[in-house]
Amino acid sequence: MTSTTKTNIDLLIIGSGPAGTSTALHLLKQDPTWAKRMLIVDKAIHPREKLCGGGITHLGENVLADLGYTIEPSNVPIKEVRLKYEDRHYSFRGDPVFRIVHRAEFDHWLVKEVEALGGNISQGEGVTDVELLEDQGHVQVTTDRRVIRAKTVIAADGSRSLVRRKLGINDGHYVARLIETLTPETTETSWEFKDGVAVFDFTQMTSHQLQGYYWDFPSIVEGKTFMNRGVFDSRAQPTRDKADLKQTLSDSMSDRERELDSKSIKGHPIRWLNFRSTLSRPHLLLAGDAAGADPLFGEGIAIALAYGKVAAAEINAAFAKNDFRFKNYKWRIFRNGVLFSVVLRVWVAGYAYQPHNPGYIRIGWSIARFVLRLTPWSRPNFVPVRKPTANG
Numbered sequence: 076m077t078s079t080t081k082t083n084i085d086l087l088i089i090g091s092g093p094a095g096t097s098t099a100l101h102l103l104k105q106d107p108t109w110a111k112r113m114l115i116v117d118k119a120i121h122p123r124e125k126l127c128g129g130g131i132t133h134l135g136e137n138v139l140a141d142l143g144y145t146i147e148p149s150n151v152p153i154k155e156v157r158l159k160y161e162d163r164h165y166s167f168r169g170d171p172v173f174r175i176v177h178r179a180e181f182d183h184w185l186v187k188e189v190e191a192l193g194g195n196i197s198q199g200e201g202v203t204d205v206e207l208l209e210d211q212g213h214v215q216v217t218t219d220r221r222v223i224r225a226k227t228v229i230a231a232d233g234s235r236s237l238v239r240r241k242l243g244i245n246d247g248h249y250v251a252r253l254i255e256t257l258t259p260e261t262t263e264t265s266w267e268f269k270d271g272v273a274v275f276d277f278t279q280m281t282s283h284q285l286q287g288y289y290w291d292f293p294s295i296v297e298g299k300t301f302m303n304r305g306v307f308d309s310r311a312q313p314t315r316d317k318a319d320l321k322q323t324l325s326d327s328m329s330d331r332e333r334e335l336d337s338k339s340i341k342g343h344p345i346r347w348l349n350f351r352s353t354l355s356r357p358h359l360l361l362a363g364d365a366a367g368a369d370p371l372f373g374e375g376i377a378i379a380l381a382y383g384k385v386a387a388a389e390i391n392a393a394f395a396k397n398d399f400r401f402k403n404y405k406w407r408i409f410r411n412g413v414l415f416s417v418v419l420r421v422w423v424a425g426y427a428y429q430p431h432n433p434g435y436i437r438i439g440w441s442i443a444r445f446v447l448r449l450t451p452w453s454r455p456n457f458v459p460v461r462k463p464t465a466n467g
């Protein structure tokens with residue numbers, strides 16, 4: 076196809092990460108005719124690398140369960156999530172508390188499920204320009220192959236969203252910084268693997284002025300076992316000085332008798348939700364990281380899957396009423412349990428990542444340990460995930 080080729084379509088989804096594929100799966104499960112009315116484009120070709128810890132909580136698994144899916148790609152079930160501050164810790168327990176997937180494999184699986192329902196995904200096709208032509212009733216999207224005129228567009232193109240940039244939707248500082256590295260480990264070299272434990276270490280909040288935590292996630296990458304180690308800096312207090320992420324990662328790893336290979340570090344931002352920000356324009360919705368995720372823990376996979384559900388409902392309502400202004404999108408986001416929890420997390424992060432006296436944090440950790448005992452998350456046999464529905 077040449078750049079002058081023109082395609083007209085009811086819905087164009089830009090990006091086939093969890094936000095884009097979840098939107099497609101929700102639409103296709105509700106109405107199979109969407110297979111002919113919708114196109115997904117992604118500049119990458121699956122299985123594509125996506126920098127990520129790969130932790131999927133029950134919130135994400137339940138979105139998939141309601142669509143009729145259980146996670147098929149290989150994963151590490153985490154039985155204990157240990158939240159640490161200096162010498163104190165408390166743990167969420169469950170069967171499992173969450174799962175750790177390899178994103179290349181997980182996202183590829185979702186892509187194949189969309190294709191199995193007849194969805195058309197054009198991989199290796201990058202969007203280069205976006206123009207809202209409201210008076211003509213469509214969005215004009217230019218890719219490196221053609222021009223697409225879409226009645227509606229879902230921008231699910233991640234934290235560095237080109238769509239946001241092209242439309243001048245700018246939220247300034249609402250971006251968390253993350254870096255990560257993988258170290259080869261086995262059940263012999265690392266107890267976290269043997270016991271299925273993921274660690275979130277908040278000690279660095281005071282030792283390195285980090286507005287976040289260091290993590291250890293046992294992971295399987297292409298059949299081999301690795302510890303996914305990284306640092307999450309929420310920047311929930313954007314005016315404070317930035318922590319030195321590389322030094323924080325290096326020091327945290329030395330505490331665990333591991334040496335950081337600087338060449339192995341990779342970094343990527345997570346945009347966090349600013350509810351006052353623009354999340355839609357006429358004929359266009361933002362979803363997943365392009366809209367905003369969680370600044371408290373940096374959770375984004377479950378959030379992206381939930382955006383898919385809400386965006387699909389909004390698209391169906393728009394076509395039913397022939398009204399593409401998307402005035403109710405924020406309200407729908409607010410009413411979705413998972414996304415409402417993100418709104419709350421934005422508020423909590425603003426408080427939690429202020430500078431605190433270490434003594435108060437230690438007291439907070441002791442209180443949390445006590446309170447947790449009163450919840451189902453203290454039981455190792457607690458199953459937070461719903462059973463998949465028969466028909467999705």
Ligand SMILES: Cc1cc2nc3c(=O)[nH]c(=O)nc-3n(C[C@H](O)[C@H](O)[C@H](O)COP(=O)(O)OP(=O)(O)OC[C@H]3O[C@@H](n4cnc5c(N)ncnc54)[C@H](O)[C@@H]3O)c2cc1C
Nearest residue numbers: 090092093094118127128129130202232233363364375376
């Ligand atoms: C280091 C790190 C660790 C993380 N760990 C976790 C974790 O453990 N658990 C968790 O829940 N979340 C985690 N996250 C967050 C999570 O990765 C994201 O929130 C999630 O991937 C968002 O999904 P998405 O579909 O919105 O975007 P993405 O997964 O980023 O997908 C966007 C897609 O759009 C495509 N695209 C981009 N630009 C264009 C273009 N111009 N044209 C066409 N296609 C385009 C990309 O190729 C990509 O496939 C982590 C993030 C980072 C950076």
